[in-house]
Structure formats: structure tokens, C-alpha cells
Amino acid sequence: AQSVTQLDSHVSVSEGTPVLLRCNYSSSYSPSLFWYVQHPNKGLQLLLKYTSAATLVKGINGFEAEFKKSETSFHLTKPSAHMSDAAEYFCVVNGDGTALIFGKGTTLSVSS
Amino acid sequence: DAGVIQSPRHEVTEMGQEVTLRCKPISGHDYLFWYRQTMMRGLELLIYFNNNVPIDDSGMPEDRFSAKMPNASFSTLKIQPSEPRDSAVYFCASTLGGRADTQYFGPGTRLTVL
Numbered sequence: 001a002q003s004v005t006q007l008d009s010h011v012s013v014s015e016g017t018p019v020l021l022r023c024n025y026s027s028s029y030s031p032s033l034f035w036y037v038q039h040p041n042k043g044l045q046l047l048l049k050y051t052s053a054a055t056l057v058k059g060i061n062g063f064e065a066e067f068k069k070s071e072t073s074f075h076l077t078k079p080s081a082h083m084s085d086a087a088e089y090f091c092v093v094n095g096d097g098t099a100l101i102f103g104k105g106t107t108l109s110v111s112s
Numbered sequence: 113d114a115g116v117i118q119s120p121r122h123e124v125t126e127m128g129q130e131v132t133l134r135c136k137p138i139s140g141h142d143y144l145f146w147y148r149q150t151m152m153r154g155l156e157l158l159i160y161f162n163n164n165v166p167i168d169d170s171g172m173p174e175d176r177f178s179a180k181m182p183n184a185s186f187s188t189l190k191i192q193p194s195e196p197r198d199s200a201v202y203f204c205a206s207t208l209g210g211r212a213d214t215q216y217f218g219p220g221t222r223l224t225v226l
Binding site: 032034036041042043044045046049090094099100102104105 | 116154155157203205213214215216217218219220222
């Protein structure tokens, strides 16, 4: 069975400070992992994707994520938050090739 | 490419009425997915198609929900009769290369059933 857990439902940061959104997964296979972002009243947009190549994956808008098999984690980071980063972020796993499993989401708030 | 197109963007209807949501996938994509998003349940997969054929509709909540894909460039999700608990944002997504590959989402239809 496969599953994904986003450890924080809400993260608040100040503009210019680092962002860390945490995600743990469970899979019996070598998984593909994704991060999607959803801005208010918008559809989901792919931020980045891991597919067993480099463990450090760079995405759009300065985000990156590191795949750590030993910790079954795929945390999303950004060195410096921008006001426009405020959105809902979804960690997604595909562990057995059948379907994408979405986490419950983390709301990122950015204050000035 | 225009991306996945959904219409209408907003729909307000009264309980008991029929509602039809529409989706145009990205040209050339062979998988199409319908999702529902609510605060309580998050993002739920309702049904998906491969080459216009419904593959898995186990996520469709009840017989009031039906989906069709008459051709590669058009799909509908119909609710008849609608109920207040159907109020949600409905997303359509498409992909090329497999049901577990990167999915491209439309902007969603926000449905409110009064």
C-alpha cells in the first residue's frame, strides 16, 4: 500500500525567510513523488517531480525538494519566501504505478 | 497550448436541478481525470478515462453522478439531481503516458447547490 502524509496543515513564514514543507511517504516500490501548488481559486500546478534520477530536484519559482529514502521523506524547501508563494501545497506519491495519491495539503502563509 | 479548459468556472443551482460540467483536455493526452475538492475530504478522484473509455469509476459517490467522454477532446460530468452536499470545486486533469504520471489540471468549476 502507498500513502503520503503532510506533517503540517499550516505553515506561516515571514517574507525573505526560508520555507520548509514536510512530507513523508509510504510505498512498497520505488516511488515517483510530486509537489503541486494551488493558488486561491486556481487549479493545481506542478512544482517539481522526482523519478529516481537525482535525489535533489529543482522546481519552478526557486523551490526544490530532496528525496531521502532512508527517512521516506520528500520535503519541499525554498531559501527565501515571497508573498506570491502563499498558497496550498500538495505532496503526491505514485508508488505502484496505479494512481497518484494526494496528501491533504499544507497552507503556506507569508507575512510582510 | 491552452491547457485544460473547464466550463463553467462557477455554477450556482438549486437542489434537484441537473448540473453538467465540461472539460477539454490538452490535445494529444490520452488520460482524463475528474476530481472533487472539498474542505472536509480534500482532493478525491471520481473517475478517469483512457482513450475515451471509463477505466475506474469507483470514486463516483452515487448514481446521481455520471461522466462521459464522447471523443478525445471533450468530457462531461453530470449530477442529476443535485444536492447541497455536492457543493465543491470540480477539477478535470489530463496526462499523456499513464495514469500515474504528471497530471495537468484545469482551473476548476466551483459548484454551489442551494
